[in-house]
Amino acid sequence: MSITAAMPTAKERLRRTRTKRVSHLPAIKLSSLLPSHIDLRDPLKASLVCGDCGTWVPVTGMQSKTQKLVPHHTGKAGVDAAIRCRSSNRRIEWDMTIPEWHQALTDAVKEADSRTATTVLPKAFSPATDQTLRARAQRTPAGRLADWTAVLPRVAATDAHRQTVPAGDAPAQSPAVPLDKLQINH
Ligand SMILES: [Zn+2]
Known part of the structure; x- marks a missing residue:
C-alpha cells in the first residue's frame, strides 16, 4: 500500500440497490418529518432528509413492497470520510398521502412567508x-x-434664533452687535 493512498471517502448514493438488508431501527414515519424534509414531487425519485446524518437520501423500492432509505455514508460523496450512516436501509412508513404532504408543505411555506413579512419590513x-x-x-x-x-x-x-436678543442681555456699555451682517440672502 502506498503512503500517499487517500482515506476512503463517502460514496455516491445510488437510487436503486439490490440489497435485501433491512435496518433493525424502527421505520421512519413520514408524518414525523418536516414537510420540507420530504421530496415526493416525483414519487419514483422520492428522497428524505435522514434524521441521523441530516442529508438528503434517496428512497429505494418505490415500486416494490418495501421502501427504504438507500445505504449511505454520512457525509458528502467524494469529500467526507466513508462513515456508514446507521439509518442505512431503514424502512419508511407511509402514514401520509402525497396530497397530504403537498398540503402540509404549502401550509409551512405560507407560514414562513407571513413570518418574514412581519419581521423584515424596512422602516419607511x-x-x-x-x-x-x-x-x-x-x-x-x-x-x-x-x-x-x-x-x-x-x-x-x-x-432667526441668533437674531433674537432677549431684553436685558445686551451689554449696556458696549457697541451693539451688528445684527445686519447675519441676515441671509436668498
Ligand atoms: Zn443518514
Missing part, C-alpha cells in the same frame, strides 16, 4: 427624506440642490 422614510436620499445617491446637481433645500429651513431657523 418620510417622502422628503426619501427624495433627498435618492437625489444624493445620484450625485447630480439636482441632488445637491435637494440637499440644500432640505437643510435650508434649519439654517433659517438657526439664524
Whole structure:
C-alpha cells in the first residue's frame, strides 16, 4: 500500500440497490418529518432528509413492497470520510398521502412567508427624506440642490434664533452687535 493512498471517502448514493438488508431501527414515519424534509414531487425519485446524518437520501423500492432509505455514508460523496450512516436501509412508513404532504408543505411555506413579512419590513422614510436620499445617491446637481433645500429651513431657523436678543442681555456699555451682517440672502 502506498503512503500517499487517500482515506476512503463517502460514496455516491445510488437510487436503486439490490440489497435485501433491512435496518433493525424502527421505520421512519413520514408524518414525523418536516414537510420540507420530504421530496415526493416525483414519487419514483422520492428522497428524505435522514434524521441521523441530516442529508438528503434517496428512497429505494418505490415500486416494490418495501421502501427504504438507500445505504449511505454520512457525509458528502467524494469529500467526507466513508462513515456508514446507521439509518442505512431503514424502512419508511407511509402514514401520509402525497396530497397530504403537498398540503402540509404549502401550509409551512405560507407560514414562513407571513413570518418574514412581519419581521423584515424596512422602516419607511418620510417622502422628503426619501427624495433627498435618492437625489444624493445620484450625485447630480439636482441632488445637491435637494440637499440644500432640505437643510435650508434649519439654517433659517438657526439664524432667526441668533437674531433674537432677549431684553436685558445686551451689554449696556458696549457697541451693539451688528445684527445686519447675519441676515441671509436668498
Ligand atoms: Zn443518514
